[in-house]
Amino acid sequence: MRKHLCIPYSVFLVLFVxxxxxxxxxxxxxxxxxxxxxxxxxxxxxxxxxxxxxxASVSVALVATLICLLIAYPVAYILARSGIKRQxxxxxxxxxxxxxxxxxxxxxxxxxxxxxxxxxxSPYINTIIGMVYDxxxxxxxxxxxxxxxxxxxxxxxxxxxxxxxFTTFVQVILPMSMPGIVSGITMVFMPAMTNYVVSDILxxxxxxxxxKLIENYFMQTNWNxxxxxxxxxxxxxxxxxxxxxxxxxxxxxxxxxxxx
Amino acid sequence: MExxxxxxxxxxxxxxxxxxVDNIDLSIKKGEFVTFLGPSGCGKTTTLxxxxxxxxxxxxxxxxxxxxITSIPPYKRPINTVFQRYALFPHMNVxxxxxxxxxxxxxxxxxxxxxxxxxxxxxxxxxxxxAAKVEKALKMxxxxxxxxxxxxxxxxGQQQRVAIARxxxxxxxxxxxxxxxxxxxxxxxxxxxxxxxxxxxxLGITFIYVTHDQEEALTMSDxxxxxxxxxxxxxxxxxxxxxxxxxxxxxxxxxxxNIFSGTIVGERKxxxxxxxxxxxxxxxxxxxxxxxxxxxxxxxxxPGEGYIDGTITSSIFKGVHYxxxxxxxxxxxxxxxxxxHKVGETVGIKIMPEGIHIMAKEFVSNKYDGYITKHNTVCxxxxxxxxxxxxxxxxxxxxxxxxxxxxxxxxLDLTDRDVEVEVGLKDIEIIDNDEDGDxxxxxxxxxxxxxxxxxxxxxxxxxxxxxxxTEYAWNEFDRVSVKIPADKIKLKFKQTEKK
Numbered sequence: 204m205r206k207h208l209c210i211p212y213s214v215f216l217v218l219f220v221x222x223x224x225x226x227x228x229x230x231x232x233x234x235x236x237x238x239x240x241x242x243x244x245x246x247x248x249x250x251x252x253x254x255x256x257x258x259a260s261v262s263v264a265l266v267a268t269l270i271c272l273l274i275a276y277p278v279a280y281i282l283a284r285s286g287i288k289r290q291x292x293x294x295x296x297x298x299x300x301x302x303x304x305x306x307x308x309x310x311x312x313x314x315x316x317x318x319x320x321x322x323x324x325s326p327y328i329n330t331i332i333g334m335v336y337d338x339x340x341x342x343x344x345x346x347x348x349x350x351x352x353x354x355x356x357x358x359x360x361x362x363x364x365x366x367x368x369f370t371t372f373v374q375v376i377l378p379m380s381m382p383g384i385v386s387g388i389t390m391v392f393m394p395a396m397t398n399y400v401v402s403d404i405l406x407x408x409x410x411x412x413x414x415k416l417i418e419n420y421f422m423q424t425n426w427n428x429x430x431x432x433x434x435x436x437x438x439x440x441x442x443x444x445x446x447x448x449x450x451x452x453x454x455x456x457x458x459x460x461x462x463x
Numbered sequence: 464m465e466x467x468x469x470x471x472x473x474x475x476x477x478x479x480x481x482x483x484v485d486n487i488d489l490s491i492k493k494g495e496f497v498t499f500l501g502p503s504g505c506g507k508t509t510t511l512x513x514x515x516x517x518x519x520x521x522x523x524x525x526x527x528x529x530x531x532i533t534s535i536p537p538y539k540r541p542i543n544t545v546f547q548r549y550a551l552f553p554h555m556n557v558x559x560x561x562x563x564x565x566x567x568x569x570x571x572x573x574x575x576x577x578x579x580x581x582x583x584x585x586x587x588x589x590x591x592x593x594a595a596k597v598e599k600a601l602k603m604x605x606x607x608x609x610x611x612x613x614x615x616x617x618x619x620g621q622q623q624r625v626a627i628a629r630x631x632x633x634x635x636x637x638x639x640x641x642x643x644x645x646x647x648x649x650x651x652x653x654x655x656x657x658x659x660x661x662x663x664x665x666l667g668i669t670f671i672y673v674t675h676d677q678e679e680a681l682t683m684s685d686x687x688x689x690x691x692x693x694x695x696x697x698x699x700x701x702x703x704x705x706x707x708x709x710x711x712x713x714x715x716x717x718x719x720x721n722i723f724s725g726t727i728v729g730e731r732k733x734x735x736x737x738x739x740x741x742x743x744x745x746x747x748x749x750x751x752x753x754x755x756x757x758x759x760x761x762x763x764x765x766p767g768e769g770y771i772d773g774t775i776t777s778s779i780f781k782g783v784h785y786x787x788x789x790x791x792x793x794x795x796x797x798x799x800x801x802x803x804h805k806v807g808e809t810v811g812i813k814i815m816p817e818g819i820h821i822m823a824k825e826f827v828s829n830k831y832d833g834y835i836t837k838h839n840t841v842c843x844x845x846x847x848x849x850x851x852x853x854x855x856x857x858x859x860x861x862x863x864x865x866x867x868x869x870x871x872x873x874x875l876d877l878t879d880r881d882v883e884v885e886v887g888l889k890d891i892e893i894i895d896n897d898e899d900g901d902x903x904x905x906x907x908x909x910x911x912x913x914x915x916x917x918x919x920x921x922x923x924x925x926x927x928x929x930x931x932x933t934e935y936a937w938n939e940f941d942r943v944s945v946k947i948p949a950d951k952i953k954l955k956f957k958q959t960e961k962k
Binding site for chain 1: 537629
């Protein structure tokens with residue numbers, strides 16, 4: 204009886220997840236006349252536009268993720284562990300931006316940049332600032348949850364065994380917060396590679412990232428090249444998730460540090 | 464041997480409004496096995512955490528070997544802790560867990576330089592030294608060859624052993640153990656108790672052990688510190704604590720006991736259960752006392768041959784002995800005997816003078832500070848009670864406006880006058896909800912005293928206690944309210960120094 208409850212989900216899964224992947228696979232490996240070909244992938248690795256877009260995507264996403272991590276970790280740590288008053292209210296302050304439509308937020312940021320004459324300076328810096336602004340809550344939340352769940356006794360045990368505050372942080376707190384760091388990175392890095400709304404609005408379309416490129420190809424009705432790039436992104440995500448241990452059993456494995 | 468390794472002087476710890484530890488004085492000798500014993504929330508863990516350095520006392524001093532360590536952080540104290548839930552680092556294997564403290568440790572090594580002078584160098588332990596120490600510690604806890612194991616794959620008992628090894632490998636002066644066996648099953652607990660005792664003997668260091676299990680405390684300790692409500696109730700050897708409990712709380716907490724209200728009626732004679740018994744304790748005549756009789760000290764005799772005859776009303780087989788309830792009138796006595804007596808059987812009982820322990824009664828009456836309201840009622844312990852204010856001045860009466868007229872004709876306005884209030888234990892009526900009475904609170908303790916229960920009701924805000932004798936059984940944490948008949952409230956003007 205209970206098995207039947209899975210039916211709607213299975214149907215959904217097949218229709219909206221499995222089938223689209225196969226459709227994409229089909230387009231990625233065919234040309235406009237539906238003949239099997241590897242040209243689309245050859246294009247990816249030879250065309251300078253694709254390569255520069257990939258480089259721009261990776262560099263913007265990397266820098267944005269790093270900045271997010273550097274800002275989010277102390278914030279999450281203070282929110283979760285310092286016992287400050289109105290912890291929840293502060294958390295909500297950091298999370299609320301997520302509830303506002305992000306196109307609206309980015310446009311607001313654009314207006315603000317215009318006001319302080321920053322808009323025409325560097326499309327890269329503007330895009331990165333926009334990404335950080337956009338994705339910061341996604342980094343704070345998993346870090347906050349991990350740090351909040353961390354057993355206080357472990358930190359006390361470290362002090363008890365003679366470790367000072369710094370050693371305790373490096374030896375115990377940081378390795379124990381790895382699951383949060385990993386999921387934070389996953390939540391920020393992947394979307395930052397493709398979110399071209401930010402680079403369009405704040406970078407004034409002077410940077411083309413992979414997401415933008417896919418859109419361009421689809422607009423030119425070159426579905427095949429678009430699908431191939433999408434497949435490439437999917438592969439990158441797969442590999443990086445596998446590397447960070449995201450496929451393993453969450454509990455024991457992630458607690459051991461995951462990434463290393 | 465006789466030197467004090469750790470001393471607590473007037474140590475208190477307050478959290479917001481609650482006093483977790485209340486002005487404790489305690490000294491522990493080097494090499495002792497000391498147990499803090501008490502119910503949950505009695506302050507024993509807080510005391511331990513202050514010794515470890517995780518909490519700072521709000522007042523008082525902690526001395527280690529005569530040196531004040533009150534504000535020294537935990538990582539600078541030669542003290543290690545075995546945590547209740549082990550607190551092993553899940554991202555490290557057994558070896559790294561145990562070596563954690565050793566890797567951080569710096570030792571002073573003495574060298575001779577080229578000219579033959581002594582040079583002292585502070586150095587970290589070498590890898591080989593660490594490995595040797597870890598191996599030795601693992602041997603101590605019977606976990607040889609577990610070095611490479613992942614701690615998350617170990618059983619509870621094994622994790623516990625790793626936690627102990629991780630603490631003792633640092634050769635601390637004091638080992639603190641916070642209910643370390645709490646999560647183990649009974650059989651494993653018993654084994655570990657003996658092993659810990661053996662370890663204490665071998666290491667020769669001071670153990671401070673926290674538990675709420677009285678049997679564990681009696682088995683393992685040299686000294687037991689019984690705590691309740693943030694205060695020390697009694698300090699003594701297991702034998703002292705068991706045989707000579709200082710008050711009803713200790714008697715009730717340690718082992719099974721019958722506690723009766725009694726009166727001293729002569730030299731070494733005490734009256735309880737309506738009969739006079741010989742006893743060995745000397746107390747002033749007519750003093751109200753608590754009498755403690757251990758179930759195993761009650762001797763069952765054929766009817767007529769004991770001091771009292773009564774009926775067996777329940778009988779439970781407990782393994783080695785039977786635990787039976789003997790009832791005479793309204794009084795119930797718990798008896799332990801290896802011979803079974805059937806329910807309904809009439810038997811006599813006898814108690815030898817050595818089996819009767821007498822303690823000064825803790826509460827004879829409840830005393831409060833209160834004040835009179837403009838309606839001539841009295842406020843105390845978060846409640847407003849009807850009372851007879853004319854008792855404040857003998858021979859006085861009230862006029863129509865509510866003023867008190869003294870026999871001399873003086874007119875007194877009693878509003879806001881401070882008074883001392885006294886209420887007898889039997890005069891408090893407990894009501895099963897927190898609305899119908901005049902003051903409300905929760906039941907924080909209940910002790911059976913042979914023919915009645917002594918219940919302590921604590922108010923929410925000011926934590927005033929109502930101690931009440933009642934024939935009904937209540938449960939701890941029950942929300943109740945109390946009512947006191949107006950004529951049972953004794954009032955007295957507070958003696959205030961007029962400046």
